[in-house]
Amino acid sequence: MISLKHRFHGHGSLNYLMKHGKTIKVQSMALRYCPGKYDEYRLAVVVSKKVSKSAVVRNRIRRRIFESVRLYIKAHPGYPGLDMSLSVYDDTLTNRDWLELEKQITYLLQNAAKHAGSK
RNA sequence: UUAGACUAUCGGCCAAUCGCCCGUGCCUUACAAGGCACGGGAGGAAAGUCCGGGCAACGUAGGGAAUGACAGUUGCUAACGGCAACCAGAGGUAACUCUAGGGAAAGUGCCACAGAAACAAUACCGCCCUCACGCCUCUGCAAGAGGCUAGUGCUAGGAAAAGUCUGAGAAAUUCGAAGGAGACGUAUUUGAAUACGUCGACUGAAUCUCGCAAGGCUUUGACGUAGCAAUAGCCCUACAAUCUGGCGCAGCAAGCUUUGCUUGCUGGCUGAGAUUGGGUGCAGGGGUGUGAGGGUAAGGGUGAAAAGAGUGGGGUAAGAGCCCACAACAGAUCAUGGUGACAUGAUCAGUAGGUAAACCCUGUCUGUUGCAAGGAGGUCUGUCUUCAAAGGUUUCCCGCCGAAGUCAGACCGUAAAAGCCGCUUGAUCCAUUGAGUAAUUGAUGGACUAGAUAGAUGAUUGGCUCCCGCACCUUUUGCUGAUUUAAUCCUUUUUUACAAAGUUUAAAAAUAAGUCAUCAAAAGGUGCGGGAACAAAACCCGGCUUAUAGAUAGUCUGACAAA
């Protein structure tokens, strides 16, 4: 889990991102990002009830994604302050191999930083 | 040992690295914030949201009804639709389990199809009785002074109605009454017998509970029964068979008294008598069919269910709780036991279809909204609308209130479902102990044990434990096959016994021990792979329901075996 200052707070704070964000898709995941108004990045992971009925499974998917993003940003200091949301589409992420998941997250975050920086 | 029943507990552990939330302390900093250290951080169901409460708000929050929920009894509880113990019923060999378990005798509705009839109704088949008609059969009688049919007239009969009398009652029931083998008593009598009285098996479609019915007289008299009279029409007026007779006509045969006579046989004629059959009519008996009127609910059939108390006996025309005996069921009263549901026994009067998870009736409870509650939308001014027959009270009535609402403006406040409080010390948990069969509860001591809010308690790697699968190895046991040895058996040497041999050919088994191989089972070990249930707080609590791999412990029951 990431700390409080990297999370979104309040129900309306995601509306701007949902309206103006751009998406990058990989297998069973999609990243939506836009430049934020703070220096620190913010991240939300969306796992709908359609992915799995069980709250245990949804929590496990969310925590694995949070952890891999946290590890990536810790290894790359100076990451731009983006607002990001990750939507999950199926429950294969529950038992996906850890290295493969890290590879996908790296791909997503690198592309997002590149496109945001070019603008 | 095995198959179960019930209850309780647990429901992965360890390490490393990197993280998250809360609290406390210290440091940095003007604050916000940051850093470090220490401590704490999901469940038995946190779930479903099916009930009940706490808490909070709504002060027009009072009463009643409705709605909704529940339903054996007693108890427990803050409360409950929950729990405990017991009662009744059902299931199980048993331990034990299950039950929306008030009322169908308050009323309404429904019970499809089938069936006669689906709930005080009805009669399809069947059984029984009466009447009318037809047929069959039996018996008796009759036959010209005949029979049948049709209508007419007269006489008799007569359903029913009205009136009246008797009678407790003339119509709905009730009381009784008729015949009667015989018995007893009294009187007469030698006795038998007779008379009177009482009892009386039995009979009885008058007799009684129904079926089913107590009459007499008078008047009217449907109907068309019986008789008589005449009329018209029709039928018959003597049939068949057999037997006993009579005639002596014809033929044949035999005898002698020979143109003949006698006897016998066959044919013919006659029709006196008898018998049998058949026909007609009348009367009576029996059987059967059809129709009408009635009785019955035992039996058949239909259906999930058939009038709802079964078996046996009596009873009857046939039958029936119609009666009796025993058994069954529910009710009332009484007695005993129990706080009670209820149980047991006695008496009385009874026997009523099912369905209330159909409406309904009875009893009990029930104000509304929900932590996104609430703290926290207030004050003032103006305008307009409605209004004691109005409006409000979140379904209605009574009652109650005296105002309620719209719009505009000003001030403070608010805003991104912002942040804070509510918020975790509570019907709390643990231990010991008292009361109680138990649910539960009293006392003492101890503990503080999540508080997030796009939502924390994790991710990765490694190890351990457990389970499953596969492969290999070891041990044990067992089956099968091959082989060796031993003895027996078998074969050959003409037969038998002994002895010898069994190399080839032919025939032919089993036992014991050993070795090898294959297979199976069990145990152990090694390696590899896979798996480790159901599932995560969202104000709190008590329950219920549903999901749940497995592990452990205890009590009890059945079966088998051994001692």
Add this chain to the structure above:
RNA sequence: GCAGGGAUAGUGAAGCGGUCAAACACGGCUGACUGUAAAUCAGCUCCCAUCGGGUUCGGGGGUUCAAAUCCCUCUCCCUGCA
């Protein structure tokens, strides 16, 4: 957090205790008509089978003689309020 509605043939959708394998419409298949196709007409359209039988109305359990229908429970879908 609270409340309401629904699940029926391939699809949509009636039926709400009884003669119900279940109306109706659309689709699908076969046949007729036509040189061909469309339209139209007839039949079939859960399974075995072609007489008939069996299983059924989201899953499970119960009430009833009888359940798609009534009651309880579970699963899924949809909607509303704050």
